[in-house]
Amino acid sequence: MLFTSLISFHNSTMTTISNFLGNFGTDLSPSILLALCAFFAVLCYTWVHVNSNKGSSPLPPGPPALPFIGNLASLDPELHSYFASLARTYGPIYKLQLGYKLGIVITSPSLAREVLKDKDITFANRDVPDVARASAYGGSDIVWTPYGPEWRMLRKVCVLKMLSNTTLDSFYPLRRNEVRQTVSYLYSKAGSPVNFGEQVFLTILNVITNMLWGGTIQGKERASLGAEFREVIAEMTELLGKPNISDFFPGLSRFDLQGMLKKMDKLAKQFDGMFEKVIDKRVKMDGEGRDSGKDSKDFLQFLLKVKDEGDTKTPLTMTHLKALLMDMIVGGTDTSSNAIEFAMAEIMNKPEVMKKVQQELDAVVGKNNSVEESHMHQLPYLYAIMKESLRLHPALPLLVPHCPSETCTVGGYTIPKGARVFINAWAIHRDPSAWEDPLEFRPERFLDSQWDYSGSDFSYFPFGSGRRICAGIAMAERMFLYLLATLLHSFDWKLPERKTVDLSEKFGIVLKLKNPLLAIPTPRLSDPTLYE
Numbered sequence: 001m002l003f004t005s006l007i008s009f010h011n012s013t014m015t016t017i018s019n020f021l022g023n024f025g026t027d028l029s030p031s032i033l034l035a036l037c038a039f040f041a042v043l044c045y046t047w048v049h050v051n052s053n054k055g056s057s058p059l060p061p062g063p064p065a066l067p068f069i070g071n072l073a074s075l076d077p078e079l080h081s082y083f084a085s086l087a088r089t090y091g092p093i094y095k096l097q098l099g100y101k102l103g104i105v106i107t108s109p110s111l112a113r114e115v116l117k118d119k120d121i122t123f124a125n126r127d128v129p130d131v132a133r134a135s136a137y138g139g140s141d142i143v144w145t146p147y148g149p150e151w152r153m154l155r156k157v158c159v160l161k162m163l164s165n166t167t168l169d170s171f172y173p174l175r176r177n178e179v180r181q182t183v184s185y186l187y188s189k190a191g192s193p194v195n196f197g198e199q200v201f202l203t204i205l206n207v208i209t210n211m212l213w214g215g216t217i218q219g220k221e222r223a224s225l226g227a228e229f230r231e232v233i234a235e236m237t238e239l240l241g242k243p244n245i246s247d248f249f250p251g252l253s254r255f256d257l258q259g260m261l262k263k264m265d266k267l268a269k270q271f272d273g274m275f276e277k278v279i280d281k282r283v284k285m286d287g288e289g290r291d292s293g294k295d296s297k298d299f300l301q302f303l304l305k306v307k308d309e310g311d312t313k314t315p316l317t318m319t320h321l322k323a324l325l326m327d328m329i330v331g332g333t334d335t336s337s338n339a340i341e342f343a344m345a346e347i348m349n350k351p352e353v354m355k356k357v358q359q360e361l362d363a364v365v366g367k368n369n370s371v372e373e374s375h376m377h378q379l380p381y382l383y384a385i386m387k388e389s390l391r392l393h394p395a396l397p398l399l400v401p402h403c404p405s406e407t408c409t410v411g412g413y414t415i416p417k418g419a420r421v422f423i424n425a426w427a428i429h430r431d432p433s434a435w436e437d438p439l440e441f442r443p444e445r446f447l448d449s450q451w452d453y454s455g456s457d458f459s460y461f462p463f464g465s466g467r468r469i470c471a472g473i474a475m476a477e478r479m480f481l482y483l484l485a486t487l488l489h490s491f492d493w494k495l496p497e498r499k500t501v502d503l504s505e506k507f508g509i510v511l512k513l514k515n516p517l518l519a520i521p522t523p524r525l526s527d528p529t530l531y532e
């Protein structure tokens with residue numbers, strides 16, 4: 001009898017584990033599965049032991065969890081909407097047992113405030129996934145460094161010298177030049193479908209790499225290198241958003257069962273090779289006394305100077321330097337370009353919005369003129385479109401997960417030190433108790449300026465809030481508004497025949513359209529010189 005139950009336990013465990021691994025895209029031999037069973041048995045003992053030593057406040061409620069793997073087997077790849085559906089059953093704070101790790105999901109403004117404002121310092125840390133470590137030089141960048149002097153130094157360097165309003169103003173000619181090139185390219189493609197997101201991505205990539213090291217990519221090279229970059233960055237952000245067994249069972253990390261670490265290592269090497277080349281070139285140029293020929297130095301020159309001057313207390317190392325370049329490229333391109341692509345898809349889905357924004361542009365800019373950044377503050381409807389689009393499709397739907405540096409309570413529940421805390425901004429932005437017709441794209445709701453994204457309102461925080469709020473808001477805002485305004489002012493846009501707008505989302509650490517937006521530009525200004 002005992003023997004039969006043991007066999008049946010063994011078989012059912014094997015089946016569950018095999019289903020679970022299948023969910024993660026892993027296909028293993030029976031002997032490895034058997035070894036995993038033994039491993040999980042040890043984990044089970046520890047898990048039960050750990051869970052029996054709880055503190056005084058209870059852990060949040062949550063769905064029933066299987067031994068060993070907890071809730072991992074039932075995770076849906078579209079984490080943002082799956083987490084939202086669980087919140088309808090388990091409430092605004094619930095737990096998920098992710099193997100050995102505890103996940104906490106927050107889905108209400110008041111609890112988001114408690115985490116990001118009241119207990120900001122405790123939660124201003126990260127639980128760094130294995131692949132993030134591999135992508136960012138061991139986690140030496142702004143995004144993954146724990147709260148403390150090193151993080152402050154990195155953030156200060158970036159915000160002061162690349163992302164401040166003063167620096168951004170001084171780089172306007174560069175943004176303008178890139179945006180005008182995109183207009184000219186689209187003019188040459190008039191009447192045929194273009195991959196809208198790709199064009200936006202290329203423009204932003206060029207702006208950012210120009211600010212970083214000044215080297216413009218031109219002509220055919222621009223299209224091919226940009227497309228390659230886009231793929232690499234998209235793969236990186238996809239890996240960063242995908243659950244990885246290694247993170248949930250640290251003992252299994254060295255086996256890299258899903259091969260995610262291997263993939264990320266390869267992608268990171270591609271970037272590193274490019275960074276090495278650019279840095280070598282810059283060091284040589286500086287050594288020969290050759291300057292970039294510009295008054296304002298690029299960000300790389302500034303970083304090399306900070307590195308060489310060497311603050312003894314918190315020095316900037318070459319590893320930090322490369323990690324910062326990575327942050328600016330990966331953090332700055334995919335986020336902004338996907339956000340603009342969502343906005344355009346929503347606008348094309350609602351011809352009355354398209355008409356209204358073009359009327360606003362014609363009234364402010366005129367039809368014999370190009371859009372300039374100086375027009376932006378006179379375009380409230382465009383601004384409302386940006387806000388509304390970021391409400392429905394926040395670029396980072398679960399923010400970057402936070403992690404408490406010590407055990408604390410939130411909403412009366414214990415949140416243990418080291419838990420991975422997901423704040424579901426996507427779901428909060430669609431909460432019917434805060435938003436009328438929450439699923440409808442209606443920019444008008446933002447026209448009275450009631451909401452902003454400074455992080456002080458916890459019903460609307462597409463850039464996060466508190467110490468870890470996005471470091472690139474000023475840059476994101478400028479690129480979003482200026483580029484979208486220019487594309488809407490210069491062209492009418494229609495879909496290819498027999499196509500409808502598909503607004504389906506695909507989850508990753510950065511949210512994107514499931515199917516890229518293909519759209520046909522038609523010039524709407526009569527003066528051809530405005531397209532040169």
Ligand code: HEM
Nearest residue numbers: 143331332335339395396399400463464468470471472476
């Ligand atoms: C529409 C565009 C963008 C959106 C919606 C966005 C949103 C966010 C969000 C939600 C976070 C995480 C906040 C948290 O952890 O709670 C974040 C972090 C960050 N963002 Fe952005 N972002 C955008 C564009 C940019 C750009 C253009 C840059 C820089 C070039 C940038 C650089 C960063 C950095 C460095 C962090 C990490 C901050 C830290 O951990 O201290 N972002 N962003």
